[in-house]
Amino acid sequence: MLRGLMMGVPLLVTTALRHAALYHADTEIVSRTTEGPIHRYSYADAWARAQKLAHALAKLGLEPGDRVGTLAWNGYRHLECYYAIGGSGMVCHTINPRLFPEQIAYIVNHAQDRVLFTDLTFIPLLEGLAEHLTGVKAIVVMTDAAHMPTSSLPNLLCYEDLLADQPDHFDWPELDENTACSMCYTSGTTGHPKGVMYSHRSAILHALAACLPDVFDLSASDVVLPVVPMFHVNAWGIPYAAPMVGAKLVLPGAKLDGASLHELFVSEGVTNTAGVPTVWLALLNWLDANKKGLGILRRVAIGGSACPPIMIQRFKEHGVEVLHAWGMTETSPLGLANMPKAKHAGQSADDALALASKQGRPICGIEFRVLDSNGNDVPRDGKSFGRLLVRGSWVCSSYFGLDSSPAHETVPGWFETGDVVTMDADGYVQIVDRTKDVIKSGGEWISSIDLENIAVGHPAVQEAAAVAIPDEKWGERPLLVVVVKEGASLTKEELLAVFDGKIAKWSIPNDVRFVEALPHTATGKLLKSSIRDMVTTPPAA
Structure with missing residues (x-):
C-alpha cells in the first residue's frame, strides 16, 4: 500500500484554542457569571489561562487518563476546563446537574472522578452528596477568593487561587489523537446513565462538521451564543467550533429565561444560537408578551427533541432561520442537519415548512441505515419507516466501563439509535417516534x-x-x-x-x-x- 506523504500531526482539541489565540487574539469571549457581573476577555486571555490551569492540574497530582468532573454552567472558567483538562491528557467529565442526586453520585463514582470543578450554584447539591463521593480528592469552586462560600465540604479549593501563581505557558503533551478528552453520561430514563467517552479526533472532526454552511454556518464574523449547556454533549461542539473559526463566543451562565437571553442577544449582537425546544418556547412567549425582537440573530439550531412546525414559523416571523438538527449523546451529538437544497428554491410555504420540520440530512462523516423488523433496508421513499442505525467518526463504539459490550450493536458495526424514522431519496430523515x-x-x-x-x-x-x-x-x-x-x-x-x-x-x-x-x-x-x-x-x- 502506497502511503501519502503528509505530516502526521494529530487532531487535538488544544489546536482549536491555540488557533484562536494566534489569529483571533482580540476576539471576545463574553460570560454571564454566577457571581453576577458580565465578564469579558479575549481568546488570547483564554489560551493563557488554560495553560495556567493545566499547570494547576499537575500540581494537584492529576495524571493523564484521570477523570476530572465539572458541575458548571456555560462560562469562561468552564471553557478553560475543557481545554486544560483534555489538552493535558485527562478526561473532562461534564456532569448534568439536572439529573437526580443519586444519579449524579453514581456517575461521579462510576467515572472515578478524582477532582470536581463546580460553580457556586451547586455547592448545596454537593454538600448533600459529600458522603457518597468517596473517590473525590478535592473540589474546586470556580470563583475568586472574595466569593468563596462557607461550606462543610472537605478539601475545598478556590479556582482563582489555583491559577494565581502558575505560568501562562504549558508544554502540552504529544497525545495520540485517539486519546480520550471528554466524557458525558446519557440521561436515559431507564437503568443507570451510561458514559460516552469522546476522543480528541472525534471532537475535532465533529467541530469541523458543525462549522459547515449547512450545519451551524460559523465564521469569524459571527457571534455565537450556545444556550445548550456545556454539561450536555459538549454544548453540541460549539466550545470547539467557535474558536476554530474565531467567532465571538457569548456564554449565558445560569440565566436562561427570556429576558436574560434577549438582553444578551441584542446587546452582544448574537448571530447564531443553539438549544432545545423548551428554552425557545419560553423565549418566544416572552418576546410576544413584551413585543421585543431578536436583534440581528439569523440562525437558531434546534435539537434535543422534535421542533414543532409552529416554532419554525414563529422564528421566521422574527426573521430568524431555524436549523432543525438531530443527534444523541452517543453521536457527539450532531448527525442530521436540515437545510434545503438548490432544487427546493421556489417551494410553496407549506412545502418549505414540511421540509424544515424534518430532522435533516446526514452530515458527511456519519452514515445512516433504516431497517425494517426483518433487518432489511427500507425504501428511501419518505414513507416507509424502520429503525434508525448510524455509524461514523464521532459515533461511540461502546460505553465507558462496558468496553466488552458494543453500544446497542444489533447489527455489527452500527449503533441502534432507538428512533423509528422515514428517509427520502435526498436523505432527509423524519423521526416518527422513539421505538418505546x-x-x-x-x-x-x-x-x-x-x-x-x-x-x-x-x-x-x-x-x-x-x-x-x-x-x-x-x-x-x-x-x-x-x-x-x-x-x-x-x-x-x-x-x-x-x-x-x-x-x-x-x-x-x-x-x-x-x-x-x-x-x-x-x-x-x-x-x-x-x-x-x-x-x-x-x-x-
Whole structure:
C-alpha cells in the first residue's frame, strides 16, 4: 500500500484554542457569571489561562487518563476546563446537574472522578452528596477568593487561587489523537446513565462538521451564543467550533429565561444560537408578551427533541432561520442537519415548512441505515419507516466501563439509535417516534410526535404530550396530555377539532387530559415514562 506523504500531526482539541489565540487574539469571549457581573476577555486571555490551569492540574497530582468532573454552567472558567483538562491528557467529565442526586453520585463514582470543578450554584447539591463521593480528592469552586462560600465540604479549593501563581505557558503533551478528552453520561430514563467517552479526533472532526454552511454556518464574523449547556454533549461542539473559526463566543451562565437571553442577544449582537425546544418556547412567549425582537440573530439550531412546525414559523416571523438538527449523546451529538437544497428554491410555504420540520440530512462523516423488523433496508421513499442505525467518526463504539459490550450493536458495526424514522431519496430523515414511545393501534403505528406537533399548533396550547393507553379493541389508543397557556381556555372538543384533515381519522386521539405541568428529562425532553404513569390515575372529578 502506497502511503501519502503528509505530516502526521494529530487532531487535538488544544489546536482549536491555540488557533484562536494566534489569529483571533482580540476576539471576545463574553460570560454571564454566577457571581453576577458580565465578564469579558479575549481568546488570547483564554489560551493563557488554560495553560495556567493545566499547570494547576499537575500540581494537584492529576495524571493523564484521570477523570476530572465539572458541575458548571456555560462560562469562561468552564471553557478553560475543557481545554486544560483534555489538552493535558485527562478526561473532562461534564456532569448534568439536572439529573437526580443519586444519579449524579453514581456517575461521579462510576467515572472515578478524582477532582470536581463546580460553580457556586451547586455547592448545596454537593454538600448533600459529600458522603457518597468517596473517590473525590478535592473540589474546586470556580470563583475568586472574595466569593468563596462557607461550606462543610472537605478539601475545598478556590479556582482563582489555583491559577494565581502558575505560568501562562504549558508544554502540552504529544497525545495520540485517539486519546480520550471528554466524557458525558446519557440521561436515559431507564437503568443507570451510561458514559460516552469522546476522543480528541472525534471532537475535532465533529467541530469541523458543525462549522459547515449547512450545519451551524460559523465564521469569524459571527457571534455565537450556545444556550445548550456545556454539561450536555459538549454544548453540541460549539466550545470547539467557535474558536476554530474565531467567532465571538457569548456564554449565558445560569440565566436562561427570556429576558436574560434577549438582553444578551441584542446587546452582544448574537448571530447564531443553539438549544432545545423548551428554552425557545419560553423565549418566544416572552418576546410576544413584551413585543421585543431578536436583534440581528439569523440562525437558531434546534435539537434535543422534535421542533414543532409552529416554532419554525414563529422564528421566521422574527426573521430568524431555524436549523432543525438531530443527534444523541452517543453521536457527539450532531448527525442530521436540515437545510434545503438548490432544487427546493421556489417551494410553496407549506412545502418549505414540511421540509424544515424534518430532522435533516446526514452530515458527511456519519452514515445512516433504516431497517425494517426483518433487518432489511427500507425504501428511501419518505414513507416507509424502520429503525434508525448510524455509524461514523464521532459515533461511540461502546460505553465507558462496558468496553466488552458494543453500544446497542444489533447489527455489527452500527449503533441502534432507538428512533423509528422515514428517509427520502435526498436523505432527509423524519423521526416518527422513539421505538418505546410509538403508539401501536390495531396493527398500525401512530406517531406521538405528529400528534404533539399538531396539538401545539393550537394558540391556546403551551405544551402537549401524546402517549398510548390500553384499549380492549385496538390494543392501544393515543391520549393527549396538555398544558394550556396561562390566561387561555380550551376544551377537549376545540383541541381535537384541529386534527381534522391533518391526519387519518383513526390516528386522532381518543381523549385529552389537561394538566398544570408536564415532566421533563434532565435535558429538557418530555419524560414519557412519567407521563404514562400520570395518565394511569383517573382525573379528579
